Amino acid sequence: MVSQYTLPDPLVSTSGDPITQPHIWIRSRRPELLNVFASEVYGHLPENLPSPKFNVTSSNQNALDGAAARHELEISFPKLANAPTLQLLVYTPNNRTHRVPAFLGLNFRGNHTIHSDPGITLSTAWMRPNGPGDVENRATEKSRGKSKERWPVERILDRGYALATLYYGDIDPDFDDQFQNGIHGAVDAPTDRHASSWGSIAAWAWGLRCALDALESLPAIDSSKVAVLGHSRLGKTALWAGATDPRFALVISNNSGCGGAALSRRAFGETVARINTSFPHWFCDNFQKYNDNENTLPVDQHQLITLIAPRPVYIASATEDQWADPKGEFLSAKYAEPVYQLLNEPSNLPDTPPPPDSPVGQSIRYHLRTGKHDLTEYDWEQYLNFADFHFKE
Ligand code: GTR
Helix, strand or coil: CCCCCCCCCCCECCCCCECCCHHHHHHHHHHHHHHHHHHHHHCECCCCCCCCEEEEEEEEEEEHHHCEEEEEEEEECCCCCCCCCEEEEEEEECCCCCCEEEEEEEECCCHHHCCCCCCCCCCCCCCCCCCCCCCCCCCCHHHCCCCHHHCCHHHHHHCCCEEEEEEHHHHCCCCCCCCCCHHHHHHCCHHHCCCCECCHHHHHHHHHHHHHHHHCCCCCEEEEEEEEEEECHHHHHHHHHHHHCCCCCEEEEECCCCCCCCCHHHCCCCCHHHHHHHCCCCCCHHHHHHCCCHHHCCCCHHHHHHCCCCCCEEEEEECCCHHHCHHHHHHHHHHHHHHHHHCCCCCCCCCCCCCCCCCECCCEEEEEECCCCCCCHHHHHHHHHHHHHHHCC
16 A cells, blocks of 8 residues: 655765764754755745744633633734734643743634633634534634643643643634735735745744743743644644754654654655645645655655654654554654664664554654544643653653
8 A cells, every 4th residue: 555665864964975973963964954844845934034022911820720820921023014913821830839841732723722711812813614604713602612622731730731822823824825814924925935935834833933932931931841732733833843943842743644743755644745735835835846756755754853853752643543644653753763863862662663552662752542633631641741751850
């Protein structure tokens, strides 16, 4: 079912030189690879991106029955006309004497969907339709707490972590409008866009970086210990955020699949051609050159994982999520190992994918959860354990 393929070697430069020393990787090969991913897959950020300003819009020290402080911050770009405003929701656990590490992730349906806490401001942004017949495209009170299964807020706080989240549609609404709305519309002059201009995944990843800037301003949070996490298209985004911004201390990709952790050359489940057809706005236009032509890609997704090295990265798949190619996600992790080894970070992955529900690996960790494409309590338990291991040694 999967045709023969040869993967590009992360430890051989474009000009064919083997990379045998950590400093050559860091100074020359890593930037080279990052640049190819930007040019051919996700797109380059424009040069005129504004810096964010933060403004705390609400605070409650006694949220969730006293378990947490809840803050809402507005991230704005006053120097840029028509720039979107991003709403960041942050919970920090109460009764801690030290600054706490944090999980940061984008959400799919608005901050008010992650918990039924009535103090969370209802999003007024554009929403993906809820199904056929939904023409409103706006959140209603009914949607409070709708995604709470994916966000075990109390559990995260109880384990000593803060949780920060923002709605990805605040940064760039997720539909193909030729980049007229969201941050693209405010920054890109349509005539300036070219084949390697940023797509939506790059924009969402940039939004995560702005959110990290905002977290750095909060004294309760240890911003040197922020784990960036995402599910599915937002898992692809978390990986690209981790690759482009070394301030993310740990990176988690949950069921990210094609254009995320899965190897493109396996063309198993969702392929490059399928994803570019269904979601032409996610990647840069250059990525379309590789539709049904994966073997000519100058990079593959195991090299995306290497861009996170030596920082810890967790890649998770699900047994019923064949669309995301669990085996291809495992192999990406595995083939990223030589770079972690070069940088002296043991990853200890087995040679073949582990059985379901048996996490493996150290700096690069992997599990295949029983069940469908989702972000579950089981997944979160593993991420909390992983963060404990790396942040609380
Ligand atoms: C699917 C898409 C996947 C994945 C998923 C999601 O439709 O084919 O690449 O990203 O959406 O984000 O839910």
